[in-house]
Amino acid sequence: xxxxxxxxxxxxxxxxxxxxxxxxxxxxxxxxxxxxxxxxxxxxxxxxxxxxxxxxxxxxxxxxxxxxxxxxxxxxxxxxxxxxxxxxxxxxxxxxxxxxxxxxxxxxxxxxxxxxxxxxxxxxxxxxxxxxxxxxxxxxxxxxxxxxxxxxxxxxxxxxxxxxxxxxxxxxxxxxxxxxxxxxxxxxxxxxxxxxxxxxxxxxxxxxxxxxxxxxxxxxxxxxxxxxxxxxxxxxxxxxxxxxxxxxxxxxxxxxxxxxxxxxxxxxxxxxx
Amino acid sequence: xxxxxxxxxxxxxxxxxxxxxxxxxxxxxxxxxxxxxxxxxxxxxxxxxxxxxxxxxxxxxxxxxxxxxxxxxxxxxxxxxxxxxxxxxxxxxxxxxxxxxxxxxxxxxxxxxxxxxxxxxxxxxxxxxxxxxxxxxxxxxxxxxxxxxxxxxxxxxxxxxxxxxxxxxxxxxxxxxxxxxxxxxxxxxxxxxxxxxxxxxxxxxxxxxxxxxxxxxxxxxxxxxxxxxxxxxxxxxxxxxxxxxxxxxxxxxxxxxxxxxxxxxxxxxxxxxxxxxxxxxxxxxxxxxxxxxxxxxxxxxxxxxxxxxxxxxxxxxxxxxxxxxxxxxxxxx
Numbered sequence: 001x002x003x004x005x006x007x008x009x010x011x012x013x014x015x016x017x018x019x020x021x022x023x024x025x026x027x028x029x030x031x032x033x034x035x036x037x038x039x040x041x042x043x044x045x046x047x048x049x050x051x052x053x054x055x056x057x058x059x060x061x062x063x064x065x066x067x068x069x070x071x072x073x074x075x076x077x078x079x080x081x082x083x084x085x086x087x088x089x090x091x092x093x094x095x096x097x098x099x100x101x102x103x104x105x106x107x108x109x110x111x112x113x114x115x116x117x118x119x120x121x122x123x124x125x126x127x128x129x130x131x132x133x134x135x136x137x138x139x140x141x142x143x144x145x146x147x148x149x150x151x152x153x154x155x156x157x158x159x160x161x162x163x164x165x166x167x168x169x170x171x172x173x174x175x176x177x178x179x180x181x182x183x184x185x186x187x188x189x190x191x192x193x194x195x196x197x198x199x200x201x202x203x204x205x206x207x208x209x210x211x212x213x214x215x216x217x218x219x220x221x222x223x224x225x226x227x228x229x230x231x232x233x234x235x236x237x238x239x240x241x242x243x244x245x246x247x248x249x250x251x252x253x254x255x256x257x258x259x260x261x262x263x264x265x266x267x268x269x270x271x272x273x
Numbered sequence: 274x275x276x277x278x279x280x281x282x283x284x285x286x287x288x289x290x291x292x293x294x295x296x297x298x299x300x301x302x303x304x305x306x307x308x309x310x311x312x313x314x315x316x317x318x319x320x321x322x323x324x325x326x327x328x329x330x331x332x333x334x335x336x337x338x339x340x341x342x343x344x345x346x347x348x349x350x351x352x353x354x355x356x357x358x359x360x361x362x363x364x365x366x367x368x369x370x371x372x373x374x375x376x377x378x379x380x381x382x383x384x385x386x387x388x389x390x391x392x393x394x395x396x397x398x399x400x401x402x403x404x405x406x407x408x409x410x411x412x413x414x415x416x417x418x419x420x421x422x423x424x425x426x427x428x429x430x431x432x433x434x435x436x437x438x439x440x441x442x443x444x445x446x447x448x449x450x451x452x453x454x455x456x457x458x459x460x461x462x463x464x465x466x467x468x469x470x471x472x473x474x475x476x477x478x479x480x481x482x483x484x485x486x487x488x489x490x491x492x493x494x495x496x497x498x499x500x501x502x503x504x505x506x507x508x509x510x511x512x513x514x515x516x517x518x519x520x521x522x523x524x525x526x527x528x529x530x531x532x533x534x535x536x537x538x539x540x541x542x543x544x545x546x547x548x549x550x551x552x553x554x555x556x557x558x559x560x561x562x563x564x565x566x567x568x569x570x571x572x573x574x575x576x577x578x579x580x581x582x583x584x585x586x587x588x589x590x591x592x593x594x595x596x597x598x599x600x601x602x603x604x605x606x
Contacts, residue, residue: 025435087330090323113544120341223430246426
């Protein structure tokens with residue numbers, strides 16, 4: 001019994017260490033949003049102030065980058081879940097010849113480091129003489145989100161009992177009606193999960209953006225530039241706000257209790273980079 | 274809702290083996306199973322509607338993924354037209370590969386070493402954590418998993434900025450180590466460099482580890498959810514002992530999750546740009562930084578392409594090994 005207790009304690013401490021590593025940078029970020037820095041780089045603790053929070057969006061360039069990223073992530077997520085849902089429906093509800101190859105093609109981009117996609121896309125846009133800017137950003141982002149969206153939705157669709165749709169049709173619902181009243185409502189949580197995942201992937205993307213953005217400045221590109229230029233406390237203020245929004249979104253997106261299995265998968269996020 | 278079965282009943286598909294009639298977006302009244310019937314028997318009918326749904330996504334994948342990737346091959350054999358632009362001309366120049374391997378071989382090795390170290394450290398942290406979440410988490414399990422994911426919703430650039438503060442020369446971590454008298458021993462172990470943490474390999478690996486932790490924990494928990502606690506009790510009842518219980522029950526059942534997690538960590542870690550650039554300093558740059566530099570600073574697109582393809586080939590080996598197991602273990606929401 002005693003050995004069990006000790007084991008439990010060690011396990012708890014080890015887990016706390018892991019959570020500590022995950023949360024140390026977040027804590028520092030929130031803390032430094034209340035710092036009154038000396039000089040251009042808000043990296044050393046000087047003293048507490050609320051000044052930075054009085055006008056969270058004071059830094060115009062930062063705010064503009066933030067809004068650009070917001071719009072880009074929304075657009076990329078929309079494109080990705082639209083195309084992804086169509087692909088997922090086709091793959092999960094029919095036996096297309098080569099369906100397995102298509103699923104493999106969808107999974108392949110996930111197995112490349114981002115730098116590979118970035119190099120390829122830059123080469124494509126240079127070759128097509130397409131000026132780099134918002135359009136190339138949207139195309140690139142929607143591509144890497146598409147794989148996640150389509151595979152997520154496909155897995156969700158595979159989890160449903162197709163006889164539900166058949167039952168609706170047996171009861172006289174035309175296929176479109178059956179889709180609207182049976183499949184679509186079942187698919188909504190999956191669409192939300194895929195949308196959130198795509199949004200956060202695009203919102204956070206640095207590598208592909210740095211190759212395909214041209215003159216456009218997204219939030220991660222702005223932040224990367226800040227390392228050389230100026231790390232103003234507004235960066236930490238804005239990051240704290242984004243963090244709060246993510247907590248809210250994550251809370252809203254979690255399915256109600258009692259669905260632990262689905263939940264554990266819904267918590268799965270990101271592809272890192 | 275009660276729908277009267279007054280309208281004509283839709284017949285089930287011809288073969289029980291074929292999938293059910295799918296929902297359709299465009300309301301064509303004709304059943305898809307009726308226009309695919311051929312003389313090859315019922316099994317060979319394949320409706321055309323799925324291709325309509327697949328077309329836009331496939332177009333995306335072909336034009337924005339396959340085409341660019343394949344175009345790297347001729348590019349890697351080309352030469353820049355001038356030193357001032359990204360235009361190139363094809364020359365069949367295989368020497369590009371030789372040159373980049375000579376110039377960047379050590380950095381390539383370093384990248385995989387850092388990625389492997391970070392992943393190894395990640396596994397050491399993640400495996401017990403996943404175990405704790407699965408078997409000690411109780412009804413807090415979803416929340417605990419959410420807490421693992423939450424940090425990745427903040428930009429990793431913001432997290433890198435925070436690490437800069439934490440690892441700074443006068444930062445809290447080094448002050449703690451100083452007060453514990455650990456500077457000299459850690460310097461001896463090569464963890465610190467000239468008494469610094471910033472701009473060392475340690476900083477890069479630490480940054481990588483925290484970035485990839487969620488990718489290890491989540492597949493592990495999902496895999497461990499398949500371990501019925503009854504199995505553990507049974508092992509105990511049979512006096513298996515902790516070690517045998519682990520080697521014969523837990524390990525085999527959690528291994529697929531671990532393999533998936535390792536792959537999902539190694540790939541982005543080996544190709545990471547941000548941690549080496551912002552935490553590593555000039556002496557700890559990784560291969561993606563070299564590609565970035567070749568392409569965007571030196572405008573040497575062909576060599577950048579050659580280096581990219583080398584990186585991809587190396588990673589593909591790992592991917593193919595995992596693909597043999599199937600894609601099922603890739604954790605997706």
